[in-house]
Amino acid sequence: MSTLKIPTAKVFEPLLAPARYKGAFGGRGSGKSHFFGELLVETCQAERGTLAVCIREAQRTLAQSSKRLIEGKIAALGLGQGFRPFSDRIATPGDGLIIFRGMQDHTAESIKSLEGFRIAWIDEAQTLSARSLSLLRPTIRAPRSELWASWNPRRKSDAVDDFLRSRKPDGAVVVKANWRDNPWLPAVLDEERRLDLALYPDRYEHIWEGDYVRTFEGAYFADLLAQARREGRIGKVAADPLLPLRAFIDIGGAGASADAFTIWIVQWVGNELRADFQHLRRWRKSVEQAQSYTFKAVITVIATGLLGAIWLGIKVMLGR
Numbered sequence: 001m002s003t004l005k006i007p008t009a010k011v012f013e014p015l016l017a018p019a020r021y022k023g024a025f026g027g028r029g030s031g032k033s034h035f036f037g038e039l040l041v042e043t044c045q046a047e048r049g050t051l052a053v054c055i056r057e058a059q060r061t062l063a064q065s066s067k068r069l070i071e072g073k074i075a076a077l078g079l080g081q082g083f084r085p086f087s088d089r090i091a092t093p094g095d096g097l098i099i100f101r102g103m104q105d106h107t108a109e110s111i112k113s114l115e116g117f118r119i120a121w122i123d124e125a126q127t128l129s130a131r132s133l134s135l136l137r138p139t140i141r142a143p144r145s146e147l148w149a150s151w152n153p154r155r156k157s158d159a160v161d162d163f164l165r166s167r168k169p170d171g172a173v174v175v176k177a178n179w180r181d182n183p184w185l186p187a188v189l190d191e192e193r194r195l196d197l198a199l200y201p202d203r204y205e206h207i208w209e210g211d212y213v214r215t216f217e218g219a220y221f222a223d224l225l226a227q228a229r230r231e232g233r234i235g236k237v238a239a240d241p242l243l244p245l246r247a248f249i250d251i252g253g254a255g256a257s258a259d260a261f262t263i264w265i266v267q268w269v270g271n272e273l274r275a276d277f278q279h280l281r282r283w284r285k286s287v288e289q290a291q292s293y294t295f296k297a298v299i300t301v302i303a304t305g306l307l308g309a310i311w312l313g314i315k316v317m318l319g320r
């Protein structure tokens with residue numbers, strides 16, 4: 001086994017030790033793809049015969065895969081001798097292989113061709129569907145096999161966020177990385193970041209800080225909330241027991257496209273205005289459920305009444 005000394009950003013160090021699941025999520029330009037690309041090349045170099053697959057949810061052409069990035073890493077690390085790039089795959093030392101696949105091209109049957117693979121790396125994993133994730137997990141079953149995911153979060157309900165962040169299985173190592181964790185952040189990218197911060201503050205937190213998409217352009221308070229966060233004005237505040245609490249309520253609708261029901265609890269403390277707000281989506285769901293139960297109950301009562309009336313009518317007719 002040969003070893004390579006590759007400088008790694010501190011934030012990714014927990015991902016260097018073996019783990020069944022490894023995840024890195026965060027905003028643009030945080031070095032997620034470069035880290036996993038290097039780790040893959042390093043692993044293939046150190047362990048002869050490694051079989052690895054780089055996965056995207058959709059991969060119509062190889063240009064949409066991680067192939068170029070990996071080839072760049074092989075060249076940058078001076079490992080051109082042991083690795084041989086082909087049009088659709090890369091041969092690695094000791095008869096190993098790196099291949100590139102789109103999950104959408106796979107069926108429950110065809111995915112079985114990946115069973116012997118030891119490493120599966122899903123980049124742009126925010127687009128991975130729940131179906132793809134559930135097909136992939138039991139397929140990657142070689143001894144010491146690992147699944148790696150790197151992604152820019154969109155919604156809490158996306159399959160990868162649900163699995164690696166909300167449920168987080170034992171044995172999963174997941175790190176959050178952002179632009180400030182990337183020692184190699186190119187100046188052009190940092191310029192882009194600053195431009196977004198100045199011109200589009202409502203998207204900034206999602207694009208650059210790895211937050212879920214929370215605000216929509218034009219949302220009333222998006223700018224003010226982004227500014228409050230930048231200035232460190234969002235945190236935990238205890239209610240002052242001597243001052244009155246006021247509640248401001250924004251009543252959400254019950255339809256699928258309605259806003260969440262929101263309640264702001266506010267105190268005026270000296271010249272500060274302190275607010276605590278909760279989006280009561282769960283509450284809204286239960287209201288919708290209650291509405292649907294009520295609706296069903298009313299229909300049942302009407303239907304039962306109608307049937308009873310018909311039955312009585314028939315009895316009267318027969319009685320005659």
Ligand SMILES: Nc1ncnc2c1ncn2[C@@H]1O[C@H](COP(=O)(O)OP(=O)(O)OP(=O)(O)O)[C@@H](O)[C@H]1O
Nearest residue numbers: 027028029030031032033034035152182184185186
């Ligand atoms: N290990 C590294 N060695 C050299 N350059 C690096 C390394 N890591 C990151 N960089 C530089 O930082 C840039 C951003 O890294 P990378 O593309 O890996 O980020 P990312 O988190 O995958 O971003 P995105 O969300 O845009 O996909 C790269 O284009 C590269 O210039």
Ligand SMILES: [Mg+2]
Nearest residue numbers: 032033034123
């Ligand atoms: Mg990337």
